[in-house]
Amino acid sequence: METLGQNLSRAGQEPVSRPTIPQDAVDRPLAAFRRDYTEGESTGRHNHARAQLIYALRGVMRITTDAASFVVPAGRALWVPAGEPHSVAIVGLVAMRALFLREDAARAGPRGVAVLAASPLLRELILAACDEPLEWDEHGRGGHLAALMLDEIRRAPSLPFGVPEPREPRLARLAAALRADPACPLSLEEWAERIGASPRSLSRLFRAETGLSFGAWRQQLRLAEAAALLAQGMPPARAGAAVGYASAPAFGAAFRAAFGVTPAEARGRG
Numbered sequence: 001m002e003t004l005g006q007n008l009s010r011a012g013q014e015p016v017s018r019p020t021i022p023q024d025a026v027d028r029p030l031a032a033f034r035r036d037y038t039e040g041e042s043t044g045r046h047n048h049a050r051a052q053l054i055y056a057l058r059g060v061m062r063i064t065t066d067a068a069s070f071v072v073p074a075g076r077a078l079w080v081p082a083g084e085p086h087s088v089a090i091v092g093l094v095a096m097r098a099l100f101l102r103e104d105a106a107r108a109g110p111r112g113v114a115v116l117a118a119s120p121l122l123r124e125l126i127l128a129a130c131d132e133p134l135e136w137d138e139h140g141r142g143g144h145l146a147a148l149m150l151d152e153i154r155r156a157p158s159l160p161f162g163v164p165e166p167r168e169p170r171l172a173r174l175a176a177a178l179r180a181d182p183a184c185p186l187s188l189e190e191w192a193e194r195i196g197a198s199p200r201s202l203s204r205l206f207r208a209e210t211g212l213s214f215g216a217w218r219q220q221l222r223l224a225e226a227a228a229l230l231a232q233g234m235p236p237a238r239a240g241a242a243v244g245y246a247s248a249p250a251f252g253a254a255f256r257a258a259f260g261v262t263p264a265e266a267r268g269r270g
Helices: 120-130 141-155 169-180 188-195 199-210 214-231 236-242 248-259 263-268
Strands: 003-007 016-019 030-037 051-065 068-073 076-080 086-101 114-117 162-164
Touching (some): 030 120, 030 141, 051 120, 068 114, 068 214, 120 141, 162 214, 169 199, 169 214, 188 199, 188 214
Antiparallel strands (some): 003 016, 030 086, 051 068, 051 076, 051 086, 068 162, 076 114
């Protein structure tokens, strides 16, 4: 993507670029954008002048902000507020569709970054919006589509596909190791020994950095990684085992409690 300039970033992070696209400036409450990506593509760290609703029509996107990482499988959408630095990494073949929302329209969405459960209606509205011109008729079909989309965004429930990113160096190494191997069975005590901290200190650090206990964070990570595997077509039993669940029923119960659908239903949306 072409960019105009770069913004200062946090220490140790790549600079933030701002892509120049007409959807960021068109005089309409929202504008649709579509692009297909191939395996391994990445946008780099960037932000936009407007809020975004990033929708995965096909494939899996891994989207990272300064505070958390998100798995966005097909049928889900990520809400990104205006100015929020983020990067998008592509898993497989991805058909991405997005909405860019002007400040007044963006009030329909959450205040922070969130994965939303996109309804079948919102999916069809996004696809229809992609066929509209950028300067759509505010009193015609485009205006009706926009009104419905904003209403569907207001109604969309948030889903726990996001995993907080610890920044403390020892926790960051631990988190990277667990992302590489979500099924790793090491206990809190064993991890504490590996990173050179007492179990109590590690527990306190984890909660301070992520707002979660170590166990809750690891489960959130495992379920998010399982969702990515399911979206790529992996059978539920194999996906559960790959992220560390000892039995299919235990995995199914945890997945449904978190996402409101069974692993098999989630796989069918991939």
